[in-house]
Amino acid sequence: MSTKNIAVIGFSAIVLSGAFLLFTLEPLVGKLVTPAFGGTAGVWSACMLFFQVALLSGYFAAYSISRLAMSRQVIIYGALLIVSTFFSRPPGLTAWFCNDINNPALDLMGALTQRLALPFIVLSTISIMMQTWYRRMKLGDPYPLYSVSNIGSMVALLAYPILIEPAIALENTTQLWSYCYIGLVALALAMCAAMMNMQKRGLLIADNTTEAEGSTSAPKPTLRDGLLWCYLSAAGSITLLAFTTYITQDVTPMPLFWVLPLAAYLLTFILLFVNPKVYFRRAYIFISMTLWLSELFVFAQASATPSRDSLALLFAVNLALMFFMCMVFHGELVARRPHPIYLPTFYVAMAFGGAVGGIFVNFIAPLIFSFYAERQLAVVLLVVVAAGLVVTKRFRKEGNLEGVSTLSRLSSKLLEVMVLVMALLSLSLCAVPFFFLRSSVIAEQRNFYSSIQITSRKPENGPNEIAMVHGRVIHGLELKNVPPEKANGLYWKNVSIAFQLAREMKTRTSVSATLKVGIVGLGVGGNAAFAKDGDSIKYYELDPKVEYLARKYFSFIKSSKANVEVLIGDGRSVLNREPSQAFDLLFIDVFNGDSIPVHLINKQAMEIYLRHLKPDGVLVFHVSNRFLKLPPVIGNLAKEFSLNAVTSTVQGSTHVFLTRDPALLDTVKHIYEAGKADYGQAIITKTEPDPNQRLWTDDYVNLLPLLNTEAPNLK
DSSP: OOHHHHHHHHHHHHHHHHHHHHHHHHHHHHHHHHHHHOSSHHHHHHHHHHHHHHHHHHHHHHHHHHTSOHHHHHHHHHHHHHHHGGGOSOOOGGGOOOSOTTSHHHHHHHHHHHHHHHHHHHHHHHHHHHHHHHHHTTOSOSTHHHHHHHHHHHHHHHHIIIIIHHHSOHHHHHHHHHHHHHHHHHHHHHHHHHHHHHHHTTOSOOTTOOSSTTOOOOOOOOHHHHHHHHHHHHHHHHHHHHHHHHHHTTSOOOHHHHHHHHHHHHHHHHHHHHOGGGOOHHHHHHHHHHHHHHHHHHHHHHHHSOOHHHHHHHHHHHHHHHHHHHHHHHHHHHHTOOOGGGHHHHHHHHHHHHHHHHHIIIIIHHHHOSSOOHHHHHHHHHHHHHHHHHHTTOSSSSSSOTTSOHHHHHHHHHHHHHHHHHHHHHHHHHHHHHHTSOTTEEEEEEOSSOEEEEEEEOOTTSOOEEEEEETTEEEEEEESSSOHHHHBOSSHHHHHHHHHHHHHHHHTTOSOOOOEEEEEOOTTOGGGGGOOTTOEEEEEESOHHHHHHHHHHOSHHHHOSSEEEEEESOHHHHHHHSOOOOEEEEEEOOOBTTBOOGGGSSHHHHHHHHHTEEEEEEEEEEOOOSSBOOHHHHHHHHHHTTOEEEEEEETTEEEEEEESOTTHHHHHHHHHHHTHHHHOSEEEEEOOOOTTSOOOOSSOOOOGGGBOOSOOSOO
16 A cells, blocks of 8 residues: 555544544533533533534634644644643533523533533644645645545434444443543644654645645635635524524434434535535525425424424424535535635634524524524525525526527526525515414513413314413413313323322321422423412422513412422422422423423432432323333333332323332322313323333433334324
């Protein structure tokens, strides 16, 4: 094998490994911070912002180092690599905690910067430094190495949830990652030594020349070029974050659903940097706008019949839409890339634009939008690009119309008119959520955690309804002019059974039937309607705005017969800090869209819950959702802690009850039969453990086997 081939393989291996470690770290960090900061899309979005800012820092560091003489490059970069190894072990779960519940994005950014900035920045420098040295060694066009980098990134993103997460405990993953990082540093140091040796032998291209023999100096990028690079990169970043939030707000916060949009985003870079000719400008713009226009009908179907299949179709359409929009933004970006001598400048501008997009989505958008409007903004950015291409005549296939037939001229003109018409239609569709689909919204608020709407409607032949809505999921519903215990329009049947079960359990050991109740997850406060005189209820709610909306627009808390208290913070974290509350009844009723944060249903969480529960108390998990079959997970926890568990599905609402009472199943069935006339159809069964599933812990969660591919029992 020739020396050149060995060098190419060496550079490719380092770039591939660096990208793999970089993008393995991203979902790993997402898992590490979730227990402290909550399982919401906002946590992943804030992590993405940190990654983008760290990436920009790494690119700028590489840009600065690459401008030095080779001997200084090697010394400074080698020192940076060595120092970073002392910070190569990602901190464990206990190192993360949220200090500011009202502004967790800044808190999370600060914690990530303090603990992980240096290794992340060093990993971010790998691609640029290796591409720069690749050029200096006369190995050819270095831009394809960026595709190699993105291949490593995408492999990491897909390998983590499919291979790494199910097979390796979290603590072991951090240790293994650290070892791999040290190995990568060793490879990079070997390349530093090789570059120093070649510099001494005079085998490198001089700093101020290009590799194009006999060519004139490459044109220097202008300020206009830099601003356009930033715009296109920021547009792609906003598109990624906007669609990630949109398509994952109703599914569980798991790495697989976080990384699929990011993998599609990286795929655009892989394709375009390997072969820029795969970018068909007109086709991708038309496909993007067509998907955006058709998404309205898919969304309408998912809203009218919110089944698992309709939401899966909506997920797929939006993922495809994001991919083609990013192909447009990144295709235009690659089409305008400079000569490789200015490669570091180009990548710094790209990273700066990506960071600007992340800052906008995380900090500016929540201030100026009361709901998730970033998707519409991304489409507006696409329309600006399309209109700009028409105006500058770059939309035409030939670039100009001189020397072409009259038919070709008319065809090009027609396509320009069509893209402008579709652009206007796309802009009109962007206005739909603002003016036509929000007539029932009477209030809405948005912050780091979510965007929530309060809606009101009057169904035919039914009572007035007021609901709290997150994404496409109703978090609580109050019916007007009905008995208080039935005003809770959602899930009231299983909640009623839970309260009766807790009272029956308590009367066996106490003359008093008053209950002390803990509820993780406030919603509209509907559970408070089932309290009686003398009861006390303590809610634990992650999102501060939920309490404000629940108290202002719903009557459950103010009209409850119980003494109601609301504590703000992640339920698990707050309970962990409190002394034992001796609850008679403890609900885990936490939703993020249509999902349950998995850090609330594992061994460590159960230890906390049982510390707060009386020996004869009742623990209840609300597990209704379209995507995961969670009762077996609860069954494994029940087996681990010697508890009895019963799953009750009443008209689509699924709860799991746990007690130490061996007669739990008979007791629940008895309570149900007594109120069967009101409850309606139900399925009540013993909750069996799954012998094929390991017990969930903070170190281990495997969601893939639990994906619900079967129709639910009841609708």
